[in-house]
Amino acid sequence: MQYADLHLHSTASDGTSSPEEVVRRAGELGFSVISLTDHDSVGGLEQAISIGEKLNMEVIPGIELSTLHMNEEVHILGYYVDWKDGRLKNKLEYFIRARKSRADKMIEKLNSMGINIARERVLELAGSNFVGRPHIARAMLEKGYIKDLSEAFTADFIGKGGRAYVERHKISPFKAIELILSVKGIPVLAHPGVFKRDEWIKEELIRELVDGGLMGIEVFYPQHSAELTEYYLKVAKKYRLLVSGGSDYHGENSGRNILGSVKLPIGYVYELKDKVSLLKMQLY
Structure with missing residues (x-):
């Protein structure tokens, strides 16, 4: 039976493995379809898709947008996004600036605690426009x-809520859904x-x-109990x-x-593809 993993992160955001390493590791484990869904970043997609083609593995272009609703974090995944679209790139460039500002504040807090790491070294470790906590951790x-x-x-x-922690910049989940839809993606909670x-x-x-345009829900997840998984399957069915x-x-x-830790049956990927095809037909 074929399986998929549609929620993976790399060094293009806050992961510790490169996009190539993520794809190759998924291949070693027998996955036929994966999606690279870095936080507020599409920087790893070109490499991941290229390696996927060499390994005969489909890499769905994805993203995970960090949002805030009623002072609580809500994450929205986007699948099959047009990651080269200028509107998406412009928005993500703003997120990059906000992330650098956040990193600066965390470094300042750590310095005040006697942990003397340099901003320049953290940016060097990031190796790209995306800088986050993993790079600060490596410097430490x-x-x-x-x-x-x-x-x-x-x-x-x-750590979240820790002495040197600073919250990320976030948009509302409704704005995230709107952004994903604008670049022909499928928004998923x-x-x-x-x-x-x-x-x-x-x-x-x-x-x-759903009223705001949500099209899917991440039902299968390592921290979801059997009861929660069943609950969200029912919710998914109710709201189609x-x-x-x-x-x-x-x-x-x-x-x-x-x-x-999660092996999504390939049938769910086919349903995702059918939705993408239907949306394309409606566009043209």
Whole structure:
């Protein structure tokens, strides 16, 4: 049976593996379709798609947009986005500037704590316009402030809510859906079971997002219990939403979900493709 993983991150955003490494690792595990969905970035898609073609693996061009709703994070995935579209590039360039500003603030906080890492070194480690916490963590590791990368992502340092943590710039989920639709993509709600600390996204908000153009929901996710998975399958059926799933992989040494923890049956990918084809027919 063929499987897919439609939620993967690389060094083009906050992952620790390059786009090529992500694709090759997925190939080693037997995946036939994957989607690279870096945070607010399409910088890894060209490399990922190229390697995928060599390995006879389909790489769906994707993205994950970070949004804020009622002071809580909501992530929106976009599949089959036209990643070369100028409107998307312009918006992402703004996000890049906001990310650099965020990194500067976290570095300043760390410096004030006696952790002396240089902004120039963090940008050098990023190696691209995308700079994030993994690059700060690597700079900390280089200078011996931590023993491994995962130690940086704790309350002591740059873990969410940590002493040196700074929130990311975010747009509303409705604006994210609008942006994805404008570049011919399929907007999908990411990991609804991972919302607030002890809560999950309820049907009421999903209904609002559907009214705003949402077309799918990430049902299969490592942190979704069997009960939550069943719940979101029912919600997807009720609102005629596409079903997606993925590991939310961030690299081999990220200390987060592992690649292979979710194997989405290929039938769900075919349904996604059918929707894309239908939208194209409506456009022309």
